[in-house]
Amino acid sequence: xxxxxxxxxxxxxxxxxxxxxxxxxLEAGVAxxxxxxxxxGRPATGVSPAELEPLVAGVDLDRPLGDVDEALDExxxxxxxxxxxxxxxxxxxxxxxxxxxxxxxxxxxxxAVNSSLDTWDQSVGATLVERxxxxxxxxxxxxxxxxxxxxxxxxxxxxxxxxFLAREEARCRTGAPVERLRVLTSAAAHFSVVTSxxxxxxxxDAVVAVPCDAARTMRVDALAAELAGCRAxxxxxxxxxxxxxxxxxxxxxxxxxxxxxxxxxxxxxxxxAAYGCGLLVSRxxxxxxxxxxADSVTVDYHKSFFQPVSCSAVLVRDAAVLRHTTHxxxxxxxxxxxxxxxxxxxxxxxxxxRRFDAxxxxxxxxxxxxxxxxxxxxxxxxxxxxxxALLRDDARFDVVMRPRLSTLVFRYRPDHDVxxxxxxxxxxxxxxxxxxxxxxxxxxxxxxxxxHLKFTxxxxxxxxxxxxxxxxxxxxxxxxxLYRPETSxxxxxxxxxxxxxA
Numbered sequence: 001x002x003x004x005x006x007x008x009x010x011x012x013x014x015x016x017x018x019x020x021x022x023x024x025x026l027e028a029g030v031a032x033x034x035x036x037x038x039x040x041g042r043p044a045t046g047v048s049p050a051e052l053e054p055l056v057a058g059v060d061l062d063r064p065l066g067d068v069d070e071a072l073d074e075x076x077x078x079x080x081x082x083x084x085x086x087x088x089x090x091x092x093x094x095x096x097x098x099x100x101x102x103x104x105x106x107x108x109x110x111x112a113v114n115s116s117l118d119t120w121d122q123s124v125g126a127t128l129v130e131r132x133x134x135x136x137x138x139x140x141x142x143x144x145x146x147x148x149x150x151x152x153x154x155x156x157x158x159x160x161x162x163x164f165l166a167r168e169e170a171r172c173r174t175g176a177p178v179e180r181l182r183v184l185t186s187a188a189a190h191f192s193v194v195t196s197x198x199x200x201x202x203x204x205d206a207v208v209a210v211p212c213d214a215a216r217t218m219r220v221d222a223l224a225a226e227l228a229g230c231r232a233x234x235x236x237x238x239x240x241x242x243x244x245x246x247x248x249x250x251x252x253x254x255x256x257x258x259x260x261x262x263x264x265x266x267x268x269x270x271x272x273a274a275y276g277c278g279l280l281v282s283r284x285x286x287x288x289x290x291x292x293x294a295d296s297v298t299v300d301y302h303k304s305f306f307q308p309v310s311c312s313a314v315l316v317r318d319a320a321v322l323r324h325t326t327h328x329x330x331x332x333x334x335x336x337x338x339x340x341x342x343x344x345x346x347x348x349x350x351x352x353x354r355r356f357d358a359x360x361x362x363x364x365x366x367x368x369x370x371x372x373x374x375x376x377x378x379x380x381x382x383x384x385x386x387x388x389a390l391l392r393d394d395a396r397f398d399v400v401m402r403p404r405l406s407t408l409v410f411r412y413r414p415d416h417d418v419x420x421x422x423x424x425x426x427x428x429x430x431x432x433x434x435x436x437x438x439x440x441x442x443x444x445x446x447x448x449x450x451x452h453l454k455f456t457x458x459x460x461x462x463x464x465x466x467x468x469x470x471x472x473x474x475x476x477x478x479x480x481x482l483y484r485p486e487t488s489x490x491x492x493x494x495x496x497x498x499x500x501x502a
Contacts, residue, residue, distance in 0.1 A: 004021065004024050004025055004067065025068050026108065028068055032076065036076075036080050036081075040085050040088055043085050043088035043438070044082075044084045044091075044435060046436040046437055046438040047082040048436075052078070052082060059074065059078065086459070087099075087459070088459075089459055089461045089463060089466045090439065090440040090441070091440075092440060092442050093442050094443055095274075096458065097306050097458040100360075100364045100368060102360075102363040102367040103311075103360035103361070106360040106362070107308055109359060110356045113356075115355075116355075117130060117151070117345050118332065118333075118351075118354060119333055119342075119344045119345075119346055120337075120342050123345070126356045127344075127345055129358055129359060132362075133358050133362060134149045134150065134151075134315065135147075136365075137280070141297055141315060142291070143317045144317060146317065146318050147315060147319065148322060148348065149313050149316055150349045151311070151312065152312045152313060152350075152351075153310045153312065154302070155190065155192065155274030155300045156192040157351075158272075158274070158298035158299070158312055158314035159196050159298055160192065160196040160350070161325070161350050162314050163196045163197065163241075163270065164200055165268075165322070166295070167181060169321060170268065178203075179202075180236050181206060181236050182206055182207075182208055182230050182235050182236065182238065183206055183207050183239050183241060184207075184210055184223060184227065184240045184267075185207060185209065185218075185240065186212050186241075186243060186253060188216045188217075188218075188246040189241055189243050189272065190246070210222050215251055216249040216251040216401065217251045217252065217253045217254060218242060218243075220254055220257045220258060220261060227240075227265050238268060239268040239269070240268070241272055242255055242272070243271070244272065244279075244287075244288055244291060245275025245405050246275070247407075249401060249403075249409060250403050251404055252276055252287055255289065255290025255291050255293070256289055256293065259294065268295045269294045270297070271296070271297045271298070273291060273297055274300035275300065277303070277305065278303070278373070278377035279304075281371065282381070283374065283378055284381065295318070296314060296317070297314070297315045297316075298312070298313075299312065299315065300312045301313070301361050304380075305364070306373060306376060307360050307361055307364065308360060310355075311357045311361060325347070325350060332352070333347060379460035380462075381405060381406055383406070383462055383467070384403045384407070384455075387408055387464070390468060391410050391471070394471065396413060396415070396471075397411065397475075398413050406456065407454065408457075409453070409454050410453055410455075411427055412427050412474055412475055412478040414478070420450060424450060426481045426482050427444070427478060428451050429478065429481040430481065431443075431444050431453055433477040434473055439470075442470065442474070443456060455467070
């Protein structure tokens, strides 16, 4: 039993008398995580829900342990031991990044001080830091001096707020009821566009999926045709959502060309750059050309800026549109505070109580710098190019397309004829077995109805060797599936790559 016990009286609150105890508790927690990270040889343990659930269910939450070390021991069993560790170079699944150490320092400060970013009298200093970072990001985007924005919980909330602003602007401009409003976005866009439309009261068919080209980017000619079709049907296009980094392919829509169509038709342009925002500090910045023409932009620093979740923002070209989120409450942000020039961030946000997540990015920029973040992201993009070359030259796999960012979609292809359905099952089995082994974590999606595997690279420590060895593991699991007794009857005589039989 440790000496770090927290008294029931006062519930172990942080105050002047408990400051030393707070320091020792954090040291104990940081030590546990540091030991776990240092000892992590695989990104996951492959534990199943059936295995872990009884451990969690067996914890009696009405009988506190009182001792920090005992609580950490228990936490190791129910969480830390089996957590998926994104810092491991063979975590290749989703848009989860290893995190910058200065940002982790910020998390400690944010939690302890516990500022709430709604009003100035709850967030002195923090409000100004967030506003400074919004201005920095707007400058990097090229949105102009009238731009503004606010930090959010993530890309889904950012997209929701942007479309809310677009809806209100469209209603003010046209007087159209929500039943006539439409949102146009590519068929490869994030699902949050559809979710946001529903939350905003738009009809079920309000989101129009614009066809994509072979590069999985929005076809500008198809967008123009869909806009014309909406007008002809008496509908009001309230927004076009372009994507700078789709989740499945990392594809980037032709932003400048889409912006020209939107300007001609007087339609709000929102750019979802949750994934691609890392290009703002990259040597590949030109891939975002045209983003400066957007009316609103989503950025997720907790993806390609290597920040812990959550750290995101929505930016707007014209600060005046944020009036649509402003509601004055006498007990919080009375209207008189505007005349007194008191900066209340709740005037711009869909949230009231909100963490000081901006501090993570602030400390990262102040310690490491924007160029260092850009170099990390560029290294990730370089590795994606190398991974694509591996897949292109490997006869065991079909790769869908060359990456613009760091996502690769591919499929194990047997060296003999099998049905598409059996090939689907082999790829799915390979992914499941890989996770169960804990040796690597990869993702999956469907392309034209067929099951595909997916690498999402966001770790600059992932090497070409890591990728090659994971591909070997995938192929091995798939082959063993095809030739196990219960499936081998469906598989023809195996032909080797040279045309012979084996």
